[in-house]
Amino acid sequence: MKHYMLLSLLLALWCVPGAPVAQGGMNEGSCEDASAMAAAGLALSEINLDRTEGYVFALHRLSNVHTAQHGENGMVFYLTLDVEETNCSVHSKKDWKACQTRPPSTPVYGQCKTAIYISKVHRVVRLYKYNCIVRPVPAARVIRMCPDCMFLTSTDNPKVQEIVALSLEKFNREGGFSKPFTLLNVNRASNSAWFSRWDFRVEYTIQETTCLGTGPCPLLGCGFSRKGFCQAHLSSRDTDTSVDCEIYEPECSERETKGRVRSLPAMGQMVILPCRMSQPRIDVRVTLSLKQDPQIPGQVEPSILPFPKVVSANCFPAPAGETLVENLFFEDPMFKKWWAIWTC
Structure with missing residues (x-):
């Protein structure tokens, strides 16, 4: 269509x-x-x-x-x-x-x-x-324009990694899927800080695994594994991480892409x-x-x-x-x- x-x-x-x-x-x-x-x-x-x-x-x-x-x-x-x-x-x-x-x-x-x-x-x-x-x-342009606005931060930030782990665990526990999802990639993270307050938003992609219980979780094969896009949020005022994930039906493609995207600083x-x-x-x-x-x-x-x-x-x-x-x-x-x- x-x-x-x-x-x-x-x-x-x-x-x-x-x-x-x-x-x-x-x-x-x-x-x-x-x-x-x-x-x-x-x-x-x-x-x-x-x-x-x-x-x-x-x-x-x-x-x-x-x-x-x-x-x-x-x-x-x-x-x-x-x-x-x-x-x-x-x-x-x-x-x-x-x-x-x-x-x-x-x-x-x-x-x-x-x-x-x-x-x-x-x-x-x-x-x-x-x-x-x-x-x-x-980031300097953002802070100058709006001191308390969200601005991009490193995905390697320990707080970002913590939010990803907590939110994915929460989604797997409450999402209603029989097989858990595992992290594919942390796409972006942003935060703001104003005096003693802080606020983090993290976006990442996930993929369905073969697990039925605990232990190592291999990914499902091509054409059978669903992927998802998650947005997680945690601030100094929250007691728990919030998470919202879109899940997409399996898609299998082994074609060679026709171009590339390069990210610069x-x-x-x-x-x-x-x-x-x-x-x-x-x-x-x-x-x-x-x-x-x-x-x-x-x-x-x-x-x-x-x-x-x-x-x-x-x-x-x-x-x-x-x-x-x-x-x-x-x-x-x-x-x-x-x-x-x-x-x-």
């Missing part, structure tokens, strides 16, 4: 008007064009569905567009998307439009570069590659990466059209070109804004020089 919902958005696409040739047969597109915006929404939905860890991304703005015609009816879009993290786990498979972005005090923001092929006539949407970089808001913190600065992974090689298109009879797949190194003349830099996220996109040097991405 979700796939059909995505395909229905193709109705918003129309032919892209003529534009200057950028490189190797690409055309510069407009970030205000309705077809490019529709392609950006489809691309982000496909990226979120492809990912196996983290949170659903929502579209903040489209910041670069290039296109390449394929056949009479197809188009490859090379897009740069400014994104924000939402409160939905990728395991939920929810569409990004149904998710809320993070509160202004704890946003995670970044950019995704993606190549996506769309044929409206054949009702085909095919994500080829993507590369995302995200980073959290600097907040702006202003040192980034130490033992590699050189180069183009994103999607730039490394051209995917040649040497095989039959799996969805369109009599047509080969499109060639995926190296990602463009220039910003389209019809797309403009992120302006300064009223919200913290808008100002971070405006100030962050990582996204001003959006083509310079660290890759290993």
Whole structure:
């Protein structure tokens, strides 16, 4: 059903008007064009569905567009998307439009570069590659804006680990499932402190095990094990940890993902990466059209070109804004020089 919902958005696409040739047969597109915006929404939905860890991304703005015609009816879009993290786990498979972005005090923001092929006539949407970089808001900016607001903290914090253990034990005891769940990953933690008061919120993912009693608990096999996303809370005013978990039905997929998401430290913190600065992974090689298109009879797949190194003349830099996220996109040097991405 979700796939059909995505395909229905193709109705918003129309032919892209003529534009200057950028490189190797690409055309510069407009970030205000309705077809490019529709392609950006489809691309982000496909990226979120492809990912196996983290949170659903929502579209903040489209910041670069290039296109390449394929056949009479197809188009490859090379897009740069400014994104924000939402409160939905990728395991939920929810569409990004149904998710809320993070509160202004704890946003995670970044950019995704993606190549996506769309044929409206054949009702085909095919994500080829993507590369995302995200980073959290600097804690100092949050404290300056709102001293008693929640701000991100290390998931290795002993209090965070304690809250995870207590809340998961509580869920397994009271959740009503015959088999217990075990911790997969602590996704994020935030806290606030004001004089003698403190407040912690922790989010983590869990997976069902084979246990029927005590002892070591192996995970259930692929396709049989449910996963969950939990939110736990404990403050200095509470006597017990609260926990709320969403449980998702088993899903088995051994496919190779089409891209990656890299998390960097907040702006202003040192980034130490033992590699050189180069183009994103999607730039490394051209995917040649040497095989039959799996969805369109009599047509080969499109060639995926190296990602463009220039910003389209019809797309403009992120302006300064009223919200913290808008100002971070405006100030962050990582996204001003959006083509310079660290890759290993």
